[in-house]
Amino acid sequence: MADCLETQSADPSGVPFAELDPALLRTQRTSLKWTRFPEDTLPLFVAEMDFAVAPEIRRALIERIEASDLGYLDGPGPLAGAFADFARDRWGWEVPHERIHLATDVATGVVESLRVLAPNGTRVVVPTPVYPGFFEMLEELPFEIAEVQLTTGSASDGHAPAGLDLAAIEREFAAGADAFLLCNPHNPHGIAYTRDELTDLARLAAAHGVAVVSDEIHAPLTHSGVTFTPFAPLAAAAGALSVTTISASKGWNIAGTKCAVIVAADDRANGVLADLPPETVTRASILGLHASVAAFSDGRDWLDRAVAQIEANVSLLAELVPAELPGVHLTLPRAGYLAWLDLRDAGLGDDPYTRVLEDAKVALNNGAFFGAAGAGHVRLNLACAPDTIREAVRRIASILPARKPGPTEPSSGAPSSTAPAPTTPASTAALTQEA
16 A cells, blocks of 8 residues: 555645645745744644645635634534544444533643643653653643653564553552543554553553543544554543543644544543533634534545555655664654654764754754653654655755664664663743644
């Protein structure tokens, strides 16, 4: 499939890849992806697709505007059914409509959920390296963050880190943690956690009375042949207090429409969500609601084409990295369109992110802001035309030292043996690391 798609010339909406030239997109789009850095810099940082929005979503937005339907919301309305149908059809997750609540976006869902799930809480456990927005959103809450590093996979599987360190998580739970913030699938590694490890997490949370908020924003982008497991049914079965925050924003590239859902795992969690402030609903966008309905209901074929192209782009990067970027180690994503690159053996010094930005003119995400063990890594966005990936690799290759990887260097995806000491993100600096 990937090899075939590599020869395609258009994105999931049928827009020719030539029209996704970054120089052209910069003249058409006004999001921060295209305004934050100078024109000579290739923007592959924020989790925003270059692909054109699905026609079904465009039609839904136009219809609402033509109807002058731009007021406030008082509930999920048709989105409850659209999301529940998608969750049932794609993941086998049966979601009662009354357990679905609105929020402006997933970040708001996380913050407001934690406020009501652990109102007197002081300590939240976060598996790292992880999406830097977690650290930023938690600044709104009186929680101390306890980082637990992900476990490490084998050198040969190309998928490292491998998953949750359940033993370390249990120690934090036993030490008095109040909440756990799960990223499922995990950003930036594209890990699709197994049912067994999520079941174990749910049992631990139930045993220690820890509330779990699961951010599942990248779930629609799970790759073919990979199983995504929603956390909520497992939490309900174990008796753990849990909610899920999710939206169509990443799967269909509509983050700016501002609408997400918070889903209660069971009736107990639903009762807790009844305490959400009314503004959690009214701050969501009516345009975002209807865009999301169109995505979950009518945009499934577009989503499948997007995932297939992302898989082709992953295959392309997996070929280019060992051939063109000696000393760079790639973690292959199994969900989403974000690639995690270890640059610690690439000869770019202690701050490879800045070297790549300033000398290669490629804007990536700085792994130092992703928490423990993220320093020396970068995150790269693959939701673009294949030629954009080739150009990014060409630019990075041009600043690497002229050398071949040594015989003892780890294979693609393996962790370096010279890892720097873990760092804690500087939240104010991490403001450039959205999504």
